[in-house]
Amino acid sequence: MTSGRPLSRRLVVALAIAAATVACSPTPAPSTLEPLESDEALRLAALTDLDQRVARVAWSLSEANAALCPTVRLSAGWALHSARQYSPALRPHAEARFGLRGDLPGVIAAPSGSPADTAGFRTGDVLLAVAGAPLSAGEATGPAEWEGLEANIRAIDAALAQGAATFTVQRGHDRLDLAVQPRRACGYEVQLDPSDELNARADGRRLFISTALAGFAQSDDELAVILGHELAHHVLRHRPWNDRGGVARRANDGAWRAEGGSGGAEQQADRVGLYLAARAGYDPTVAAPFWRRFGASNWRVRFPQIGHASAGARAAALETVQHEIEARRRAGGELLP
Structure with a gap:
């Protein structure tokens, strides 16, 4: 370790x-298999x-x-990811499934009962701005990297450290503002x-x-x-x-x-x-x-x-x-x- x-x-x-899931299920006849x-x-x-x-x-x-x-810190309790975090092979699938773009943070998890969940965040939300300050989209192409997402997370954590923060969120075709009240956590x-x-x-x-x-x-x-x-x-x-x-x-x-x-x-x-x-x-x-x-x-x-x-x-x-x-x-x- x-x-x-x-x-x-x-x-x-x-x-x-x-x-494991497949192994526990009967295999259908070839004519009934879906792509x-x-x-x-x-x-x-x-x-x-x-x-x-x-x-x-x-x-x-x-x-x-x-x-x-x-x-300790004041935390929303969410897990964030970005398109650039994924390899070029996985990135198109992450973009299509979660609406990710470049280094913009997307919510991959808002655990039940967490401040993010209470505020109404959902898996698939993409964070565009915090407290009116735009987050950096970075580049859409290139090798997998963490640094762009990490810089955005630092900006998010700095805002949450002050208490309640409002985020501009892209959810599908909609844009909305959600306010989160962070709680004390490790x-x-x-x-x-x-x-x-x-x-x-x-x-x-x-x-x-x-x-x-x-x-x-x-x-x-x-x-x-x-x-x-x-x-x-x-x-x-x-x-x-x-x-x-x-x-x-x-x-x-x-x-x-x-x-x-x-x-x-x-x-x-x-x-x-x-x-x-x-x-x-x-x-x-x-x-x-x-x-x-x-x-x-x-x-x-x-x-x-x-x-x-x-x-x-x-x-x-x-x-x-x-x-x-x-x-x-x-x-x-x-x-x-």
């Missing part, structure tokens, strides 16, 4: 979800599904744990990396999860275990960080010592991450079975690695944490790691 910058969507997205969508359209559909799942879980974790995060972006590696990481500014690992998670609860672990690295300041927003490290260090905590950064992040997931309403009982299944599927985590215990050892430790969380709930205590 290492650090890195966001990757553009130039890698092939695995179609495991689509393949298949292109490979690119199917890749985009699979990627969109994962983006929306990750955005939903990331927002829940971020809002529920704002009090513990060293860096101040870290979550990036889905198109990759066939089963990996997640944190770099102090963002959380990253590969498409392969997001697809491996069988439920939002399992996805919360993964993202909660990476968020815990930020909460515990295992990565470079910005000090704005709180003193959560001191509180967590104190709790860790009071519980007799030991072990390295990964073991600490496992424990704290499961608390973060539980605080967001996710089921902590899935953590140990997830790690056993992950170990059975991936030899790289089956055995101990430098700084990482084996999957079996992590599962056993997480069962202890799960029982601790359950005991605190029965006692009516706050779920503080």
Whole structure:
């Protein structure tokens, strides 16, 4: 679980979800088969599904744990993308499906209950301006790149940092203004990396999860275990960080010592991450079975690695944490790691 910058969507997205769906359905006779969508359209559909799942879980974790995060922000809770973020092969399909143009941010997810959802934003909305200031459309052609969208996101975040902000939105043929009232959340972006590696990481500014690992998670609860672990690295300041927003490290260090905590950064992040997931309403009982299944599927985590215990050892430790969380709930205590 290492650090890195966001990757553009130039890698092939695995179609495991689509393949699983097909495998569970009877195959019709050849004469009744409908024309298949292109490979690119199917890749985009699979990627969109994962983006929306990750955005939903990331927002829940971020809002529920704002009090513990060293860096916080006022957030709309949405996930944004742009046409230029996609490879030239996928870009025409993203433009057609979502109405994207160049670097203009489009809403790919407005999780239920988020400020974006409450304000009426929908998947497919394209943001044209914030507080009357136009966002940059950039170039419509060229290789995949993230920088143009990132610059627009910085302008959006700056506006949201002041409180309620009004956005000019293109929705199909209509143009409308929507005002969003952001809420306090952890101040870290979550990036889905198109990759066939089963990996997640944190770099102090963002959380990253590969498409392969997001697809491996069988439920939002399992996805919360993964993202909660990476968020815990930020909460515990295992990565470079910005000090704005709180003193959560001191509180967590104190709790860790009071519980007799030991072990390295990964073991600490496992424990704290499961608390973060539980605080967001996710089921902590899935953590140990997830790690056993992950170990059975991936030899790289089956055995101990430098700084990482084996999957079996992590599962056993997480069962202890799960029982601790359950005991605190029965006692009516706050779920503080």
